[in-house]
Amino acid sequence: MEAIYLRQLAVGPMRNFAYLVGGCASRDCVVIDPGWDARSLLEAAAQDGRVIRAVALTHGHFDHVGGVKDLLAQAQIPVLAYKGDVAALGESCKTVRALDDGDTFDAGGLELRCLHTPGHTPGSLCLLAQGQLFTGDTLFIDCCGRTDLPGSDPAAMHRSLRRLAALPGATVVWPGHDYGPRPSAPLSAILKMNPFLAALTPQEFLRLGV
Numbered sequence: 001m002e003a004i005y006l007r008q009l010a011v012g013p014m015r016n017f018a019y020l021v022g023g024c025a026s027r028d029c030v031v032i033d034p035g036w037d038a039r040s041l042l043e044a045a046a047q048d049g050r051v052i053r054a055v056a057l058t059h060g061h062f063d064h065v066g067g068v069k070d071l072l073a074q075a076q077i078p079v080l081a082y083k084g085d086v087a088a089l090g091e092s093c094k095t096v097r098a099l100d101d102g103d104t105f106d107a108g109g110l111e112l113r114c115l116h117t118p119g120h121t122p123g124s125l126c127l128l129a130q131g132q133l134f135t136g137d138t139l140f141i142d143c144c145g146r147t148d149l150p151g152s153d154p155a156a157m158h159r160s161l162r163r164l165a166a167l168p169g170a171t172v173v174w175p176g177h178d179y180g181p182r183p184s185a186p187l188s189a190i191l192k193m194n195p196f197l198a199a200l201t202p203q204e205f206l207r208l209g210v
């Protein structure tokens with residue numbers, strides 16, 4: 001199995017995390033959620049001897065896509081997003097590839113799989129590669145993404161979290177914001193400190209109120 005290259009980067013004023021991900025044997029990588037300043041992401045990739053070959057988006061909110069335009073100004077690389085959130089990216093994004101649930105794509109020799117996890121937005125997705133799960137604004141370490149925004153759906157969020165909770169406990173969660181006590185954690189640990197992920201029924205989930 002290809003070893004994973006993974007770099008977590010704190011970006012912007014809203015405690016966002018962006019990620020560089022690829023296979024260890026490659027010089028290529030994908031950037032997940034390039035919110036805010038593209039330059040710092042390009043510099044980080046260059047420091048690691050990597051070239052960003054694609055962008056993957058967990059959803060279309062501005063704090064996750066803000067750097068896309070500048071990245072595309074450097075190179076016409078593909079932008080991967082769930083089909084339901086593609087429209088949110090706007091006219092300026094000409095290289096979008098719409099993903100469906102279960103679709104996979106190559107990230108510098110590493111296979112990333114799309115899990116459609118609606119709730120925060122209709123087209124939110126998580127990306128899974130070799131036991132590493134990039135959750136965007138679906139799952140944080142001790143809470144979950146807001147479901148009171150336009151397009152949000154609390155019942156769908158509960159179903160999505162149940163789906164994530166069923167993954168192996170050793171799966172490591174890499175969230176879209178640094179909101180929790182740790183920047184990442186295994187699902188088994190998150191289940192013990194995150195009542196939103198642990199809520200078994202929709203009623204229990206809705207009582208928590210997000």
Ligand SMILES: [Fe+2]
Pocket residue numbers: 059061120137145
């Ligand atoms: Fe968001």
